[in-house]
Amino acid sequence: MNSIELCDVTKRFGAMTAVDRVSLIIDEPGVVAMLGPNGAGKTTTIDMLLGLRRPTSGSVRIFGIDPSVARVRERIGCAPQQSGVPESLRVREILEFVAQQYPRAFDVSQTLSDFGLTQYARRQAGVLSGGELRRLTLALAFIGMPDLVMLDEPTNGLDLEARRGVWDYIRAYAAGGGTVLLTTHHMEEAEALASRIVVLNNGRIVRDGSAQEIRRSGTRRVSYVDSSGSKIVLSTDDSDTVVRELVRSDVAFSDLCVTGQSLEDAILSLFEEAV
Amino acid sequence: MSTLRVAGSSIRLQLLELARRPSFVVPTMGFPALFFTLFDLQYARAYPHVAGGMLLSYIAFAIIGVTLFQFGIGVAVDRTLPWERYLRTLPAPIWLRFASRIVVAALFALCSAAFVVIVATAATSVRFTPGEWLFIAACALLGAIPFVLFGLAIGYWTSPKAAVPIANIFYLLLSFAGGLWLPPSMLPDFAKAISPYTPTRQFADLLWNAPHGFSPAPLAALAGFALLFAAIAAAGYRRDRATRFA
Numbered sequence: 330m331n332s333i334e335l336c337d338v339t340k341r342f343g344a345m346t347a348v349d350r351v352s353l354i355i356d357e358p359g360v361v362a363m364l365g366p367n368g369a370g371k372t373t374t375i376d377m378l379l380g381l382r383r384p385t386s387g388s389v390r391i392f393g394i395d396p397s398v399a400r401v402r403e404r405i406g407c408a409p410q411q412s413g414v415p416e417s418l419r420v421r422e423i424l425e426f427v428a429q430q431y432p433r434a435f436d437v438s439q440t441l442s443d444f445g446l447t448q449y450a451r452r453q454a455g456v457l458s459g460g461e462l463r464r465l466t467l468a469l470a471f472i473g474m475p476d477l478v479m480l481d482e483p484t485n486g487l488d489l490e491a492r493r494g495v496w497d498y499i500r501a502y503a504a505g506g507g508t509v510l511l512t513t514h515h516m517e518e519a520e521a522l523a524s525r526i527v528v529l530n531n532g533r534i535v536r537d538g539s540a541q542e543i544r545r546s547g548t549r550r551v552s553y554v555d556s557s558g559s560k561i562v563l564s565t566d567d568s569d570t571v572v573r574e575l576v577r578s579d580v581a582f583s584d585l586c587v588t589g590q591s592l593e594d595a596i597l598s599l600f601e602e603a604v
Numbered sequence: 605m606s607t608l609r610v611a612g613s614s615i616r617l618q619l620l621e622l623a624r625r626p627s628f629v630v631p632t633m634g635f636p637a638l639f640f641t642l643f644d645l646q647y648a649r650a651y652p653h654v655a656g657g658m659l660l661s662y663i664a665f666a667i668i669g670v671t672l673f674q675f676g677i678g679v680a681v682d683r684t685l686p687w688e689r690y691l692r693t694l695p696a697p698i699w700l701r702f703a704s705r706i707v708v709a710a711l712f713a714l715c716s717a718a719f720v721v722i723v724a725t726a727a728t729s730v731r732f733t734p735g736e737w738l739f740i741a742a743c744a745l746l747g748a749i750p751f752v753l754f755g756l757a758i759g760y761w762t763s764p765k766a767a768v769p770i771a772n773i774f775y776l777l778l779s780f781a782g783g784l785w786l787p788p789s790m791l792p793d794f795a796k797a798i799s800p801y802t803p804t805r806q807f808a809d810l811l812w813n814a815p816h817g818f819s820p821a822p823l824a825a826l827a828g829f830a831l832l833f834a835a836i837a838a839a840g841y842r843r844d845r846a847t848r849f850a
Contacts (some may be wrong), residue, residue, distance in 0.1 A: 379693045381849055403695045413686030417624040418617060426617055430610055430695040453624070473695075 330392055331356045332477045332508045333378060338387035340373050340532075347373040349532035350387070355510065355525075360503045362523035363512045364596065370532040371512040375479050378510070379407055391477065403432055406475035408466040408483065416455025420446055420465055423454060424472055431473030443498060444468040445491070459486050467495060471502065478502070480511040484518060496522055516593040528599055535599050544595045551575075553582040560584075610696045614704040622708070632673065633712065636666035637719035641727075643785060648728045654787070655730040660740065660811040661784040662720045667744055668779065668804060670713040671751035672758065672771045674705065679759025680767035683844055692849075706752070713748065736815040743814040747807040750826050753833035754803070760840025778804040803829040 333355040340348040348370040355361055363371045376382040377389050380396035394401045414423065421437060428434035441447045444464040449457060457465065463486050470478050483499070484492045499522055503509050513519055519526050520540045528536040528543065536543050549568040553575070554560050561582075565571045568587045575582065622629050640662045648655040682688050692698055724730050732740065755771070762770050779785060781795045782804025791799060799805045806829065809822040 381689065381692060383850065399695065399697055402693060405693070407690070407693050409690030410686035413688075413690060415617075415621055415687060417621045422617060422620070426613055427694060429613060469690075 331390070332392060333510065334388075334390040334393070335374070335378075336388045336390075338374075338377065338384045338389060340370075340377060340382065341385045346532055348377070348384070351529075351532070351534055352387075353527060353534065353537070355508060358503055358506045358508050359524040360499060360509045360511065360522045361525045361527060362519035363510065363527050363529055364514065364516070364519045365512075365529035366514060366600065368531075369529040371529055372481055373532075374529070375407075375481050375510070375512060378479055379405070403473070404476045406470040406473050406478045408470040408480055411459065411462045411466055411486075414454040414462060414465065417453055419451055419453055420457070421450040423465065424468060427469050428472045431475070434473045435471070437472070440468050440472050445494065460488060460491055463487055464491065464495070467498075471498070476507060478507060478509045480509065482513055483511050484513075484515075492518075516596060520592050528596060530600050536596075540592055543599075544589055544592050548598060550588045551586070552588070553585045556581040607696065607700065611700050611704055614696075614700060615707050618704055618708045619711070622712070632669070633716045634719055636662050636669060636716055637723050639665070639785075640720050641723055645723070645727055648724065648730065652729050655724070655728045656732070656815070657787070657812050659720065659724040659728075659730050660814065661808055662724075663717045663740070663744060664747070664782075664804070664807050664811050665779055665784045666716040666720055667713045667748050668751050668807070669775055670709055670716055671748055672755045672775050674709040674712060675752050675755025676758035676762075676771035677764075677767045678705065679756060680762050681764040683759070683848075684764055689848075709752070717744070732815060739817055740811065740814045743810050743818065746823065747810050747826055750803050750830040750833055751807070753830055753837050756837035757833050757840060760837055760844050778802050781805070782808055784808055 331354050333353065335351050335353040338348055338351045339346065351370070351374065363374065365371050373382065377384055378391060378396055380398075380402070383397070389396055391401050392404060396405075418426075421441065424437045424440060428437055428440075435443075438447075438450075441450050444467060446461065446464055446468060449461055449465075454462065454465065463484075467480070467483060470480060480499075484495055487495060496518075499509050499511070503524075511522070524539060526536070526538065526540055526543055527534055548564050548566055550562055550564055551568050551571045552560060552562045563571055572585070572587065575585075640658070644658050644662070648658045688701075691701060754774075758767055758771055758774070781791070781799050782802045783791060783799055784804060788796060788799050788805065803826065806822040806825040810819060810826065813819040813822075
């Protein structure tokens with residue numbers, strides 16, 4: 330059963346097309362990152378998967394069911410926006426309230442400790458710092474042992490250490506058979522976490538593959554020093570052919586160097602292509 | 605998931621939120637009793653034959669306040685909160701939140717009215733038999749329905765900021781025109797003219813007669829108001845859904 334199935338999905342707001350004929354199937358556990366600049370359609374896509382918005386056309390399925398159907402919500406988890414958590418309720422009360430809605434859920438004390446919140450269990454949400462609140466909202470996404478977790482920019486506002494902690498948790502969750510779909514505009518995050526990266530731009534999927542595949546898909550640089558001692562740099566989509574031609578042409582060269590691009594470069598070049 | 609259990613804890617959490625904001629709860633809850641003490645207690649003591657009517661007026665005043673604030677301001681604020689959006693992604697059905705809001709509002713109204721009853725019982729000679737209280741409670745419950753819907757209409761049509769003055773203005777004007785503070789016969793002419801057409805006056809009429817049973821005319825009028833407010837609230841609800849969850 331596919332956990333996520335978007336079939337030719339378009340979402341328009343008035344004249345603006347936020348998501349433009351997107352098709353995407355996620356059929357195995359793991360972490361999938363949706364990467365793209367602001368306005369690429371990431372959040373709108375997540376909202377449709379959560380049943381909060383309906384597509385203008387096309388179909389959205391979660392475990393084969395329309396996401397607006399209530400029983401599918403027992404199998405998904407997401408994090409509320411930080412600003413929304415009721416200020417006068419205590420951390421433990423909020424976690425317990427959410428946990429009890431799921432057919433099976435993690436032990437609240439265990440989750441508190443997993444997210445470094447044990448010492449804040451009795452604090453009211455209104456007095457938590459930004460990072461503590463962020464960890465609480467992430468804990469809420471996982472506490473119901475969902476098969477599918479959807480996170481919109483999960484590590485925004487976390488310091489480096491907390492970010493690594495959350496990454497570890499997400500990785501372990503996926504390794505345990507869960508599917509995590511997250512949005513991010515940090516290449517580093519996508520690369521560190523995701524077995525699959527879906528790149529969105531202007532509401533369209535422009536690339537879909539592993540970090541390695543996406544990196545490979547862009548241009549590479551072939552450089553060498555010719556007989557006169559000057560450095561030549563060639564940009565190419567097919568470095569193998571360039572090198573083959575170079576050798577065959579029998580010119581003298583030294584210091585041959587083929588550089589792939591970083592994921593960041595690869596993705597930036599994708600956005601430039603699309604413009 | 606047991607829906608009943610989630611409903612229970614939803615109610616518990618809403619009550620906790622209220623209990624942790626005593627500076628909001630105590631004045632709001634005690635306001636009708638305070639008003640009664642300041643403006644009408646002396647008359648209730650001087651004219652025992654109208655004391656019962658006054659007490660019932662202030663019970664209506666307490667209930668209307670809670671419904672307009674809990675459902676008007678409460679819904680206007682909550683519907684724009686990211687938390688409300690999050691709750692929609694949880695397994696519990698979304699009507700559960702609404703159902704627990706009704707229970708919380710009913711408890712709130714009960715306390716608010718109880719303060720009025722305590723003051724009146726302590727300071728005047730007014731007394732009702734348990735049988736009369738039963739009718740009063742039933743009429744209060746029925747009469748509250750159009751005001752819940754009125755509150756929802758305000759909540760779905762106004763912004764969180766606008767809801768506060770709008771709910772207050774309707775609350776005070778309708779209470780005045782409905783004869784909840786001054787008996788209708790003592791109202792200024794213009795208020796006397798519109799009084800019979802206000803839902804507050806119909807609610808008051810229902811309660812004033814409640815010790816003797818249900819009176820059909822105000823019940824029918826309140827049912828009419830309920831339909832009107834339900835239509836306005838439903839249109840507002842649909843508009844809200846269409847803009848935020850389309």
